[in-house]
Amino acid sequence: MGHILQEIAAANRAGEGVGIYSCCSANEYVLHAALKKAREHRTYVLIESTANQVDQFGGYIGMTPEQFYAYVLGLARELDVPSSQVILGGDHLGPLTFAEKPEAEAMALARELVRRYVLAGFTKIHIDTSMKVGDDDAHLRLPDEVIARRGAELCAVAEAAYTQRRAQDPDAVAPVYVVGSEVPIPGGAQEAEEGIAVTEPSDLDHTLHAFRDAFLSRGLEDAWERVVAVVVQPGVEFGSDSVFDYSRSSAAKITGALHRYDRLVLEGHSTDYQTRYALREMVEDGVAILKVGPALTFAVREGLFALECIERELFSDTEAPLSGFRAVLEAAMLRDDKYWRKHYHGTESQQKYDRAFSLSDRARYYLTDGEVRSSIRRLMDRLGSRPIPYSLLSQYLPRQAERVRTTALENEPNALLEDHVGDVIEDYLYATLRH
Known part of the structure; x- marks a missing residue:
């Protein structure tokens, strides 16, 4: 065979x-x-x-x-x-x-x-x-x-x-x-x-x-x-x-x-x-x-940032602390710089920008950090407690918003994030599958 x-x-x-x-x-x-x-x-x-x-x-x-x-x-x-x-x-x-x-x-x-x-x-x-x-x-x-x-x-x-x-x-x-x-x-x-x-x-x-x-x-x-x-x-x-x-x-x-x-x-x-x-x-x-590889985890990071923006809009007036995902990720990268120090250069502000947004996505190495994982869990639990309004989805994850409206996608944070990553994969399937 x-x-x-x-x-x-x-x-x-x-x-x-x-x-x-x-x-x-x-x-x-x-x-x-x-x-x-x-x-x-x-x-x-x-x-x-x-x-x-x-x-x-x-x-x-x-x-x-x-x-x-x-x-x-x-x-x-x-x-x-x-x-x-x-x-x-x-x-x-x-x-x-x-x-x-x-x-x-x-x-x-x-x-x-x-x-x-x-x-x-x-x-x-x-x-x-x-x-x-x-x-x-x-x-x-x-x-x-x-x-x-x-x-x-x-x-x-x-x-x-x-x-x-x-x-x-x-x-x-x-x-x-x-x-x-x-x-x-x-x-x-x-x-x-x-x-x-x-x-x-x-x-x-x-x-x-x-x-x-x-x-x-x-x-x-x-x-x-x-x-x-x-x-x-x-x-x-x-x-x-x-x-x-x-x-x-x-x-x-x-x-x-x-x-x-x-x-x-x-x-x-x-x-x-x-x-x-x-x-x-x-x-x-x-x-x-x-x-x-990096484009896929870049999409994960992109989606998590979008979900955190939604979290802030929906829950900023509640007593329970927010997930703080972006701040927790930044703290983890500063605590242990071995995965990005040789890749990001320039001023402190430029390095901070790159840690968040660089296409090389060195942030992917920190998504398994214990504190980062805990912040993601808090984010997903919070957003999973109620449906996300269409207007907020449209602002931060517009493709997913349309799919939720047509019932092609569940209005649930994990599903939204995976679907966002799936949009990158669709480009590769377009390129590789028989037409």
Whole structure:
């Protein structure tokens, strides 16, 4: 039995203009919205966790691969989404979070990371060994051959883990692989002025030839046939307050090079904040896998700010304290600045603005903070105690207001927030589903 991503890639290669978006978030509101859209459209949903979110030590969200897999499928069950519609993937799997260690130690940890992901049931594996490790020369470019050798080493571990999993579950689907990496590192450009260079076809050639040679030298011919995509930079990115929009003509040199390779499609990272029409063009041009993350949690933050404005209007004259969500979030970010300090610059007022409104949405790292979660709970409990008047909904969440009026949406804060996130997802479904 083949993997659905192989089918999607084949259809895209055949000119059918289809693809799939990848939900790169562990946020509960985002996951609810993504799963509900899969149920509504009766389509697949691809959910990916990154190597720093989820690893064998728990990652920054405090979950191992096994726990995250169970968590997502548990949510799917609650929402009546068949597990057969849910694809889980691992993003940037490699020595990313262990890169300060020497190669032997970093790669040993990366091997265990990949092994755990595949054993848990993740079937889309992005192997990323593009980063230097502790004993690489900091002054020299990391050769493609070294990147590919390390990548093949991780693929061999993934294949062995799949063999082990299939012994327990004969119906287990073989993993598919994505190779290559984009520049800059995950999460968006730090400065809009850096500019975005489209991947050169010659670089794509070197990457794929190096990986093919490395895979075959390890006897991974079958695994190489399951490499479905390569990560490129098609010229899309976002900074703190700007978006580099997709240009079909600028990207043509890399999208036009795709015909040289059998079965492969392109995977685009940092597609956040692109218009639905740009996303559609990307899919038509062979960028069949669209990764999105910060734009989804940006919508969560946006929706929570809107709900807090409604709360203030409705309950400011009551004795019980308000949720104070925005102030609590700001306090959490000031209390521990490790997730935003390297990203936000300028004056104190500019940094404060960015903490709230930056497109890079570093605030997403703080939504699991205990005090922030408590403030969200207070906000939702308060707003759930009475229907929100249409006039207030129209002011702060106008799309949701119209849906409430037509009874397409429940006038309940959690439903309103998830629906707001769903509007972002709809752009990706417009771009990827068959028209």
